[in-house]
Amino acid sequence: xxxxxxxxxxxxxxxxxxxxxxxxxxxxxxxxxxxxxxxxxxxxxxxxxxxxxxxxxxxxxxxxxxxxxxxxxxxxxxxxxxxxxxxxxxxxxxxxxxxxxxxxxxxxxxxxxxxxxxxxxxxxxxxxxxxxxxxxxxxxxxxxxxxxxxxxxxxxxxxxxxxxxxxxxxxxxxxxxxxxxxxxxxxxxxxxxxxxxxxxxxxxxxxxxxxxxxxxxxxxxxxxxxxxxxxxxxxxxx
Numbered sequence: 001x002x003x004x005x006x007x008x009x010x011x012x013x014x015x016x017x018x019x020x021x022x023x024x025x026x027x028x029x030x031x032x033x034x035x036x037x038x039x040x041x042x043x044x045x046x047x048x049x050x051x052x053x054x055x056x057x058x059x060x061x062x063x064x065x066x067x068x069x070x071x072x073x074x075x076x077x078x079x080x081x082x083x084x085x086x087x088x089x090x091x092x093x094x095x096x097x098x099x100x101x102x103x104x105x106x107x108x109x110x111x112x113x114x115x116x117x118x119x120x121x122x123x124x125x126x127x128x129x130x131x132x133x134x135x136x137x138x139x140x141x142x143x144x145x146x147x148x149x150x151x152x153x154x155x156x157x158x159x160x161x162x163x164x165x166x167x168x169x170x171x172x173x174x175x176x177x178x179x180x181x182x183x184x185x186x187x188x189x190x191x192x193x194x195x196x197x198x199x200x201x202x203x204x205x206x207x208x209x210x211x212x213x214x215x216x217x218x219x220x221x222x223x224x225x226x227x228x229x230x231x232x233x234x235x236x237x238x
Contacts, residue, residue, distance in 0.1 A: 021058045021059045021060045022058065022059045023056060023057070023058055024056075024057040024058060024059065025056065025057045026054075026055065026056035026057075027053075027054070027055055027056070027237065028052075028053065028054040028055075028237070028238050029051075029052075029053045029054075029207075029235050029236060029237045029238065030050070030051070030052055030053075030235070030236050030238070031050070031051045031053070031209075031233050031234060031235035031236070032048075032050060032233070032234050033048065033049050033050070033051060033231050033232070033233045034046065034047075034048050034231070034232045035047040035048075035049075035213060035229050035230070035231045035232075036229055036230050036232075037227060037228070037229035038228045038229050038230075046072070046073045047070055047071070047072050047073075048070070048071050048072075049068045049069060049070040049071070049080075050068070050069045051066055051067070051068045051069075052066060052067045053065075053066040054066070059088075060087060060088055061085065061086045061087040061088045061095055062085070062086050062095075063083070063084065063085040063086075064082075064083075064084050064085075065081075065082055065083040065084070066080075066081070066082050067079070067080075067081050068080040068081075076105065076106075076107045077105075077106040077107060078103065078104060078105045078106055078107075078112070079103070079104060079106055080101070080102070080103040081100075081101070081102050081103075082099070082100070082101045082102075083099070083100050084097065084098060084099040084100075084118075085097075085098050086122045086124075086136075088124075089121075093123060093124050093125030094121050094122070094123055094124070094125075095121065095122045095123075095124060096121060096122075097118070097119070097120050097121055097122040097136045097138060098117075098118065098119050099116075099117070099118040099119075099136075099138070100115070100116070100117050100118075101115070101116045102114070102115045102116075103115075111145070112145060113144060113145050114142070114143075114144040114145075114184075115142065115143050115144070115149075116140055116141070116142050116152070117140070117141045117142070118136075118138040118139070118140050118141075118155050118157075119138050119139055119141075120136055120137050120138020120139060120154075120155070121136065121137060121138070122134060122135070122136040123135055123136070130162075130163050131160070131161070131162045131163075132159070132160065132161040132162075133158065133159075133160050134158060134159045135156065135157065135158040136155075136156070136157050136158070137154070137155070137156050137157075138154065138155050139151070139153075139154055139155075140152045140153050140154060140155050140177060140180075142181075142184050144183075144184060147183045147184065150181060150183075151181070152177070152180055152181050152184055153177055153178050153179030153180040153181070153188075154177070154178055154179055155175055155176065155177045155178075156175070156176045156178075157173070157174060157175040157176070158172075158173070158174055159171075159172075159173050160172040160173075166200065167199060167200050167201075168197065168198065168199060168200070169197075169198045169200070170195075170196070170197055170198075171194075171195075171196045171198065172193065172194070172195045172196070173193050173194060174191070174192070174193035175190075175191070175192045175193060176189065176190070176191055176192075177189060177190045177192070177218075180217075187216075187217035189217065190215070190216055190217040190218040191214065191215065191216040191217075191218065192214070192215045192216075192218040193213075193214060193215075194211045194212060194213045194214070194231070195211065195212045196209050196210065196211040196212070196231075196233075197209065197210050197211075205236055205237045205238060206234075206235070206236060206237075207233075207234075207235040207236075207237060208233065208234055208235070209231070209232075209233035209234075209235060210230065210231070210232060210233070211230065211231035211233060212228075212229075212230060212231075213227070213228070213229050213230070213231050214227070214228050215227040215228075
């Protein structure tokens with residue numbers, strides 16, 4: 001966890017260093033989530049979690065992060081943390097991209113923990129009107145319980161945000177990892193992400209979401225190929 005906290009601190013430092021730059025937007029939310037898994041993974045049946053999500057855009061780039069506090073059907077607690085930052089490369093449409101994701105059991109860290117560091121580039125030049133599409137490509141460095149930190153292939157990822165109207169939005173975040181080391185979740189490639197439909201209610205700041213969550217050779221699925229399920233979300237935006 002110390003290495004992970006250091007990595008998150010470095011990313012945070014990259015965010016606050018150009019503090020004199022102009023802020024273009026920011027957002028934050030607190031949500032309650034319930035996952036019903038479709039698969040037979042013995043580590044998953046149902047999962048509840050509280051998520052704090054935050055992000056901002058500046059003239060120099062952007063940052064995003066979340067913290068999840070999770071409880072499974074057996075009452076075991078875990079935590080997941082993600083932080084990423086994109087720093088614009090001059091006046092081009094490219095940005096230097098860095099990401100850290102960490103998950104671990106709060107009951108017994110030796111039972112489960114996993115960390116991925118990603119370093120690469122993000123492309124911000126696509127223009128599809130109101131639809132946002134931001135892809136990235138990077139190298140992955142990972143460690144997990146029983147496995148020393150080592151190079152773990154590459155990753156392609158993207159974020160899509162598609163507003164339908166004032167009340168509905170479709171989103172998709174996705175990551176494909178390739179050239180993986182066999183020590184991490186099995187398989188040379190993995191898929192990870194969620195497709196979500198969001199309803200923006202007439203109550204100010206309140207959203208409801210239905211998310212299809214998927215992971216193939218990911219999410220700690222050592223004994224099988226994947227996880228698939230639905231996330232029911234109530235979110236307060238601030």
